[in-house]
Amino acid sequence: MTIYCGLSADELISESSISEYNSFYKNAVDPTSTILNSQFWTASYRVIYRTNAIIEGLSRSSNITSAKKNTFLGEMKTIRAFSYFSLVNIFGEIPLITSTNYAVNDQKPRTSIDSVYKQILTDLTEAVDLLPEYYSSPFRSRINKYTATALLARLYLYRKDWEKAEKSSSNIISSGMYSLPQNLETMFKNTGNETIWQLAPTNESYNTSEAAKFIPSSPGSVPRLLLTETILNIFEQEDLRKTHWIGSNVVNGNIYYFPYKYKNRSRNFIDEYTIVFRLAEQYLIRAEARMQLDNIEGALEDINTIRERAGLPHLSTTSKSELANAIQKERQIEFFAEFGHRWFDLKRTASLDQVLSPIKGTDWQSTDSLYPIPFNEILYNSALLQNAGY
DSSP, X not given: XXXXXXXXXXXXXXXXXXXXXXXXXXXOOOTTOHHIIIIIIIHHHHHHHHXXXXXXXXXXXXXXXXXXXXXXXXXXXXXXXXXXXXXXXXXXXXXXXXXXXXXXXXXXXXXXXXXXXXXXXXXXXXXXXXXXXXXXSTTSOSOOHHHHHHHHXXXXXXXXXXXXXXXHHHHHHTTSSOOOOSOTTSTTSTTOXXXXXXEXXXXXXXXXXXXXXXXOSSTTSOOSEEEOHHXXXXXXXXXXXXXXXXXEEEETTXXXXXXXXXXXXXXXXXXXXXEEEEHHHHHHHHHHHHHHTTOHHHHHHHHHHXXXXXXXXXXXXXXXXXXXXXXXXXXXXHTTTSTTHHHHHHHHTTOHHHHHHHHHGXXXXXXXXXXXXXXXXXXXXXXXXXXXXX
């Protein structure tokens, strides 16, 4: 998701011959794309099927303690909610499947966005009550109460439920379990205290896919994926994030810049996982919610917490519109090349046309805001209708 959504937005460009990269960058994703089908649609629904199966199995099980059953149920509901949250923001209306009944699910039509969000909300509110506060794994790769709360805060932000967004993010910030590390160079290590939830590598011989794909194979090679001028030019001069999170290679006298949040491309030892939720997002969710609730002072306090960590001076504006722009800029910088944040932010703030038309030119059409439903899925399921423009 990080790479392809970054290419679709204004974060990444490709120096690779990989045709899929170019199609996402040009916003010309083909419904027959193997990446679209395998990495977005099929992968998500495979996870959803497995969570449904486990939820059904747990409901019938009598050989497990109530505490463990609640934890497993909470984990599965959070994972299902996260999968649906990703799908609905990528494809729009999608089939909503909450059982393993193939006869019912085989020809399921697309469900309204509101109904999908309602299911996500139900899953997350139940998960928050079911899950413990503590982590059952040393590297925060298992889900706890605050993982579900983090996605709940994001959900409320996207749905413009400002009071609940503020409350949810505040619950995490005030929990005492998380803090903002001051060393930006090492904050994406798998032992970081900012991390709320992270994914361990699926192959124990590798670190993150981000490091493997972003970091060039040698100091003299051109990166496959480069940061755009849009991203490079948005940083303030003294911003420490530009120093620590952007790498560069000089090849034949040309400088190529690439995302360098994850720094370990080696197979020799594992010290980085892929971070899904971290504390900085909760501060910026709360800043945006407070701004919308006319709590300008509180919003400034939150955005300045993030800016201070980046070595930047505090903002002092009292203008709501200026603060709104500052928060979106801070999100763009803080979360560049992370899990599609920028692509989703442009969509939820209705900024896609304004931002991407000047950059992409005739390659950009308003209908590109949603990816196409994979062609094979439409062949299998006659009840599925394709998104406009494809």
